[in-house]
Amino acid sequence: MPHIPTSDVDLYSESARADPYALYSRLRELGPVVHLSRYGLYALPRYEEVRSALMDWRTFSSARGVFVDPDVNARLEGITLCSDPPEHTAMRAVLGRPLRPDRMREVDPRIAAEADEVVDRVVGMGRFEVVSELAEHLPMTVVSDLVGLPDHGREKMLEWAAAIWDTQGPADGRAAAAGPVVEEFMAFATTDAVPGKITPDGWAAQLYQAADRGEIPHGKCPVMMLDYVTPSLDTTILAITNAVSLFARHPDQWELLRADRSLIPHAINESLRLETPVPQFSRVLTEDHEVGGVPLAAGSRVALLYASANRDERHYPDPTRFDITRRPSDHLAFGRGEHVCVGMHLARLEMTALLERLADRVARFEIVESRPLINNGLRGIDYLDVTVEAAPEVATR
Template identity: 40%
Template sequence: MAPVSAAQDIPHTDVDPFCPETLEDPLPMQAELREAGPVVRLGRYGIHATARYEEVRAALCDWQSFQSAAGVGLSNFRYEQPWRPPSLLLEADPPHHDAPRTVLARTLGPRALRELREDWFADAAQLVDQVLTGHEFDAVTQLAEAFPLRVFPDAVGIPRQGRENLLPYGDFLFNSFGPANELVEQGRPRLAELSAWVDDQCRRTVLEDTGFGAAIWAAADRGDITHEQAPLIVRSLLSAGVDTTVHGLAAVLYAFATHPEQWQRLRQEPELARVAFDEAVRWQSPVQTFFRTATTDVELGGTSIAEGEKILMLLGAANRDPRRWDEPDVFDLSRDPSGHVGFGMGIHQCVGQHVARLESEALLTALAHRVEHIELAGSTRRHHNNTLRAWRSLPVRVHLG
């Protein structure tokens, strides 16, 4: 990043990225901020924001100038106490970030995914067979939520009892990255209960002897990480490994239910399953926003940002920036979606993204084998979250063939 130059006037706006109207449909707000300028000032929160692809990507990649250790939400950990011990992956920078990242990347590496592939494809086929006994169903609850909650906790090695706690815990976590609004308050009554349950699942004595969790504890035994770090890394898996995949799967199912010609193309070219998932992540951006904090006086997009100031990066807006993408509002399997920032970018890019891709590939492959046509069967409903673009209900009708 360039050093700070002379102060300039930048666009100011009172738009609220976290109000119910925006969470229901963020696209008008995103377009407004993109067109206002490379960086804008959000008067409501006294912070900077960037909605253009070039600046979002630049800030994500420059961890030296825009740190994560002060929190990836609106709260600034320099001055405010976080509600839980910070994540060693999301909320840490080098050198503290390096060893946990290396261990988790190795744990979720190609060999582990190859070993899971056959079982996950079989599980997906079994689930699809069960769901398709009826021709109308809710794609959120019966597929997008059911499949990750079926296979991912097994892979981590946590017991089956209590897995229903993962989604409300993750919902609070991602809400907490925004302002302390009504969404945060709605989740607070169960926070102690949910946090205690999640922390308990991270203990070595609770985890199965095989699986991602055991592999992380084994890394502690080898000295790759400390034994104090091990449960926090397992917690990172449970915190971020379910919700984002759930809403990514919902996004791709919604995309196909509203783009029948693209579904036909996938059936003809099933090898496009992974492209379809990434294009849906670009198009819908299940993770809409993340924050960074300037470590020094720095310039971004021609705007001076002072040391210690927060900047909001609108990932969803960047993923539809016409400066980067042709026809960005179109879901298109002909597109190369690589380079989208839906999984972040740089050293903090989502370490579990290949796990999510494998889950999506398994589920889409199973559906493509049996479903000739998929369409909406009623009104869809969004689930509001300060960080996620999520679905509550996605009723669909399928025609088998």
């Protein structure tokens, strides 16, 4: 029987949420499977095992929750994130309808116009805070409008989303504090985000229209709002902020991008690989299963460490280097398989629009101050103050 290494590492400590990469490296060195004694679960820290698990939903089930705390997992069973086919397939089909690439083409002109406006404004300022003045703009103007919630709900979306992500951690601390905020959102989703109070042609309204057609149960509509409030906001905001931070710290890569805009898709992938906004989810084994040569029993909860896998030296040469010519389209930041991120096309569209315009206007970024985000389910930057050197002329496309 292969030995399963054990670690008492606390992945939810403040220091680990700020910078987990040394911990991830130690876990990868220990083996393909590591028992995390603090949480009573197993972790997969390496790329190959995480990717294989994501592609095998029958064995690595989401139906019993994908977080850490048993009570939270029990309460969330049945939402899109915490379900398996065929239930998951039906919900995902409804959620993904307005997020298909062909529907994104309809949104593209509006995103482009908003990107023009915000980039002109922040570059003209010379110094700005990236999260609040740049990265939040498209999600909070375009996306919140597309979801179609009442105005008082839109004002709380970021607070609600952050709390929902915080419930991913252990029951004490940040997760406990997030509980009442999540309950506030669920009350809003049940009583206020309903037909007659939401934009008739918005994404939220389309959930109820699908329920009227019998595609999903009506009772699923309020909890499915989670899928529009959380993935469409924080993750994209973090991805945009992380990208600016990386380019500020690697001006040679910014010069490459300004000279060759065809590198933008690869730059997005590389920034997501190196700084993954959602570092992990968990799964439960439906049967006895061998992972990396290690046998695990049915019922075991397994944490899939996406952010660690994306820096696995077994898969990516020199994995800590930011290299926009790497072309890592196989990164796991959006997940894989049945639960691949339903909003990834929208996120790419927003990031592309901003990077194109920043490349026209900015010769160089300089970081003045940066603070990490401390959240149980997210990782990135909470505050990024930068100065910009305006480009003397439009860069060559």
